[in-house]
Amino acid sequence: xxxxxxxxxxxxxxxxxxxxxxxxxxxxxxxxxxxxxxxxxxxxxxxxxxxxxxxxxxxxxxxxxxxxxxxxxxxxxxxxxxxxxxxxxxxxxxxxxxxxxxxxxxxxxxxxxxxxxxxxxxxxxxxxxxxxxxxxxxxxxxxxxxxxxxxxxxxxxxxxxxxxxxxxxxxxxxxxxxxxxxxxxxxxxxxxxxxxxxxxxxxxxxxxxxxxxxxxxxxxxxxxxxxxxxxxxxxxxxxxxxxxxxxxxxxxxxxxxxxxxxxxxxxxxxxxxxxxxxxxxxxxxxx
Amino acid sequence: xxxxxxxxxxxxxxxxxxxxxxxxxxxxxxxxxxxxxxxxxxxxxxxxxxxxxxxxxxxxxxxxxxxxxxxxxxxxxxxxxxxxxxxxxxxxxxxxxxxxxxxxxxxxxxxxxxxxxxxxxxxxxxxxxxxxxxxxxxxxxxxxxxxxxxxxxxxxxxxxxxxxxxxxxxxxxxxxxxxxxxxxxxxxxxxxxxxxxxxxxxxxxxxxxxxxxxxxxxxxxxxxxxxxxxxxxxxxxxxxxxxxxxxxxxxxxxxxxxxxxxxxxxxxxxxxxxxxxxxxxxxxxxxxxxxxxxxxxxxxxxxxxxxx
Numbered sequence: 001x002x003x004x005x006x007x008x009x010x011x012x013x014x015x016x017x018x019x020x021x022x023x024x025x026x027x028x029x030x031x032x033x034x035x036x037x038x039x040x041x042x043x044x045x046x047x048x049x050x051x052x053x054x055x056x057x058x059x060x061x062x063x064x065x066x067x068x069x070x071x072x073x074x075x076x077x078x079x080x081x082x083x084x085x086x087x088x089x090x091x092x093x094x095x096x097x098x099x100x101x102x103x104x105x106x107x108x109x110x111x112x113x114x115x116x117x118x119x120x121x122x123x124x125x126x127x128x129x130x131x132x133x134x135x136x137x138x139x140x141x142x143x144x145x146x147x148x149x150x151x152x153x154x155x156x157x158x159x160x161x162x163x164x165x166x167x168x169x170x171x172x173x174x175x176x177x178x179x180x181x182x183x184x185x186x187x188x189x190x191x192x193x194x195x196x197x198x199x200x201x202x203x204x205x206x207x208x209x210x211x212x213x214x215x216x217x218x219x220x221x222x223x224x225x226x227x228x229x230x231x232x233x234x235x236x237x238x239x240x241x242x243x244x245x246x247x248x249x250x251x252x253x254x255x256x257x258x259x260x261x262x263x264x265x266x267x268x269x270x271x272x273x274x275x276x277x278x279x280x281x282x283x284x285x286x287x
Numbered sequence: 288x289x290x291x292x293x294x295x296x297x298x299x300x301x302x303x304x305x306x307x308x309x310x311x312x313x314x315x316x317x318x319x320x321x322x323x324x325x326x327x328x329x330x331x332x333x334x335x336x337x338x339x340x341x342x343x344x345x346x347x348x349x350x351x352x353x354x355x356x357x358x359x360x361x362x363x364x365x366x367x368x369x370x371x372x373x374x375x376x377x378x379x380x381x382x383x384x385x386x387x388x389x390x391x392x393x394x395x396x397x398x399x400x401x402x403x404x405x406x407x408x409x410x411x412x413x414x415x416x417x418x419x420x421x422x423x424x425x426x427x428x429x430x431x432x433x434x435x436x437x438x439x440x441x442x443x444x445x446x447x448x449x450x451x452x453x454x455x456x457x458x459x460x461x462x463x464x465x466x467x468x469x470x471x472x473x474x475x476x477x478x479x480x481x482x483x484x485x486x487x488x489x490x491x492x493x494x495x496x497x498x499x500x501x502x503x504x505x506x507x508x509x510x511x512x513x514x515x516x517x518x519x520x521x522x523x524x525x526x527x528x529x530x531x532x533x534x535x536x537x538x539x540x541x542x543x544x545x546x547x548x549x550x551x552x553x554x555x556x557x558x559x560x561x562x563x564x565x566x567x568x569x570x571x572x573x574x575x576x577x578x579x580x581x582x583x584x585x586x587x588x589x590x591x592x593x594x595x
Contacts (some may be wrong), residue, residue, distance in 0.1 A: 007497050015401070016390050021389065022408045027468065030424035031433055035426060046436040088321055094316035097309035109313065116324040119576045122568030124555040125330030128344070129323070132319075148319055156581070178308035207416030210530055214556065225418045229534060231423050235536070237450065251431065258422035263413050 029262075036060070036255035043252045066127035069257065071220055072227040075139065076206060079223060082206040083143045088198050090152045096182050098153075099160035115201045117150035123214075131213055141215035142223060146204045158191045160186060191276045199272045206265065224261045231257060289328030297522040333518055334565040347359055354566040359570045364550070364567065371546040373526040379520055382464045386471030387513060391505055393472060395497065409469025417534040424451070455540040462535070465530060479505060511590050518589075525575045547571045 030050040036042050039054030045243035047053055063069055097103055098110055120126075126145075135141045170180050176184065187194070216222060220229075235254055334354055336347040358364050389409075396402040412420070428434050432446040438446065448454050486504050495503065530549035536544040547567065555564015 003494065009496050011395070011397075014395055014572055016548065018389075018392060018396065018401075018405050022405050022467075025408050025412060025465065026463075028427055033370075044431055046431040046439075049433055088316050090319065093312040097313050100309065103306065103309055109317070110561055112320065113316075116320055117570055118579050119328070121324070121327030121330055122565060122572055123551050124334070124561050124568060125567045126323075126325035127338075127556055128333075128561070129327050144323055147323075150315055178306070179312075182312075207414075207418075209416055209418050210533060213533075214552075225416050228422060229418045232418070232425055236425065246465070251426070251429075254422070255426060258419060258426070262415065262419050265534050266411075269411060269414060270407065270585050 004154050013169075026127055035252055037260050038252055040250050040252055043250070043255075058197050059252050060260070062253060063256045063260050068219065068222075068227060069224075071261070072222050072224045073277070075221060078206070080141045080171065080202050080205040083146060084198055084201040086143065087147050087201045087205075088194065090148055091156060091197065091201075092101045092182075092187070093192070094148070095153050095156035096186065099157045111152045113153065126178040127214060136215050136220060138220060141276060142208060142211055142221075143205070145211045146201070146208060149201070149204070152200055156190070156193060156197060159190055163189065195272055195275045199268070199275070202268070209221055228257055241247075299431070331565060331569055333562050334385035334569050336562060338562045338565075340559070340561065350562075354562050355570075357563060358566050358570065361420045366549045367545050367547055370543060371525060371527045374456055374532075374544075374546060375524045377456060377460045378463055378528070379524070381460050382468060383517065383520060385464060385468045387475050387509075389468060390472040390475035390479060391501060393476060394505070395501075402576070406469075406472075409472070411469070412466040415478060418469070420462055420466055420531075421534045424458070431524070448536065449535070450539045452543045453486045453539055454534070455544050459528065459531060459535065459544070474516060475509055475512060478509040482508045515590055516584050517584050522579040523575070525571060526576060 027050070031048070032053045034050050035048050036059055037052035037055055037057070039046045042048055042053035048199055057064075094113075098106055100106065111207075121129075130136050130141050130144075135144070153242060163186060167185060171181050171185050208223065208231060212223050212226040215225070216261070229253055235251070330344060333344055333347065335349060335351060336344070337350045337353075338344065338347045341587065393402060393405065396405075426432055427448075428448040433443075433450075435445040437491055446454070448458055482504065486508075487500055490500050527545065527546045527548075529546065532546055533549050533552065534545055534551065548571070551564045551568050551571070554560045555568065
């Protein structure tokens with residue numbers, strides 16, 4: 001099929017527009033990456049765009065030998081790994097029974113989950129509860145808040161519902177228990193969905209910031225996002241600007257910290273990207 | 288005991304024996320939501336009490352609706368409420384149509400490698416925290432940032448984007464578009480994929496050009512998805528982007544940027560007005576709940592679709 005002249009023009013501008021969109025998305029990363037690798041002098045003069053000027057790696061050396069950064073990195077890795085595993089387990093354990101239409105009490109339990117998705121006790125009561133349970137300034141105060149995402153649970157539940165009943169029946173005739181069906185039949189075929197939801201949880205935990213701001217004040221418990229937030233806040237104060245030019249809070253150092261905190265997401269993202277589009281469409285809108 | 292109830296009991300027993308594993312599996316989740324989701328809802332009573340952190344929730348005296356009266360006679364509360372609605376409305380106006388347009392344009396791309404790469408790139412910002420996004424944009428918009436560098440010939444001194452009341456809301460809308468427009472295309476791309484290709488073939492036979500195909504086939508076919516997403520988005524009109532604002536704002540721009548969530552945080556926890564903060568929180572939760580429920584009901588009625 002031949003393209004008409006009008007169509008050719010349309011395609012041309014379409015490619016240009018979408019390419020521009022991609023560039024707009026990537027530009028901030030490239031700019032910050034370039035700044036993190038540039039000399040402080042070049043950064044302050046404002047000349048750095050997308051390639052480094054006065055290439056140096058000292059900023060990264062400083063970031064990765066900075067105790068507070070390394071400590072925050074450790075906290076973030078811990079809450080991401082432990083949080084994701086626990087959250088994924090609870091989510092799967094909840095989704096599996098709720099995918100069985102014959103289960104007694106299913107409707108009531110589902111309604112409870114949907115209710116907590118739509119209505120929350122709000123900030124102050126949650127804070128007071130954490131305080132009452134003596135969870136303030138513990139690593140658990142960073143893991144508990146994101147532990148059950150109803151949205152993620154519904155995605156997995158919808159997936160389980162889409163698995164043909166005959167598959168499970170065959171296993172049950174062979175004497176497999178309900179646990180066995182979950183672990184030996186369903187979970188292996190649910191791998192792409194689990195990868196997607198695992199990614200969602202991991203990103204949520206890695207990015208969690210406000211919980212830490214609310215529940216944690218000890219420096220040794222501050223996750224990376226809170227550390228970065230405080231660094232940015234500090235450098236934004238106008239009085240410190242002059243000081244910062246000579247000091248450790250320099251812009252290229254801040255840029256290096258931003259890149260170092262984003263790196264894990266950038267590294268994991270392409271591998272899991274192929275899964276999540278499928279995963280989100282399976283569970284998002286129920287027809 | 289009559290035989291009837293005996294059989295029933297026996298049935299219950301066999302049902303339980305066959306299904307107890309399901310209930311065991313449900314237990315951790317239920318325990319979690321009971322402790323950390325439903326229990327805090329009980330904590331909402333402090334909005335009706337003069338809560339004192341030393342006396343605890345139970346011992347604090349009841350004061351009825353006093354805190355709510357204080358909230359509704361507080362001029363600043365209305366300012367905050369207005370900010371919430373304004374920021375949210377701007378966001379809907381600018382960032383709701385964009386993903387639809389981008390999805391339609393992406394669908395017209397024939398080169399699959401190009402399409403995949405663009406998709407990979409534009410989905411990415413969705414996975415970044417607002418702290419990272421703030422870090423990126425502070426760098427770009429700062430006084431030594433590239434934007435001020437480009438504008439330098441035209442302005443006398445660097446623009447302090449984050450300190451400017453007339454610009455701050457635009458920054459909120461702009462950065463939220465940068466972060467979420469790409470991700471927002473997924474739903475529409477899925478809807479477009481579902482369109483019967485025969486429709487396009489027939490249109491080509493009838494001599495319809497690309498533009499006509501988009502107007503007469505693509506858009507009508509995804510209208511129900513657009514309406515669904517729009518109603519749902521309206522349901523969340525009170526969600527002006529708490530995690531974004533709390534990271535991005537500062538005391539210079541409170542007047543235009545303070546929203547319900549940030550106000551609750553600063554008064555309720557920052558100034559320890561626990562009861563007052565909770566009263567504002569309840570107002571927010573209840574209105575939001577009603578809006579979301581009505582939105583979903585509308586979707587069910589009008590389109591036969593719902594999110595749950």
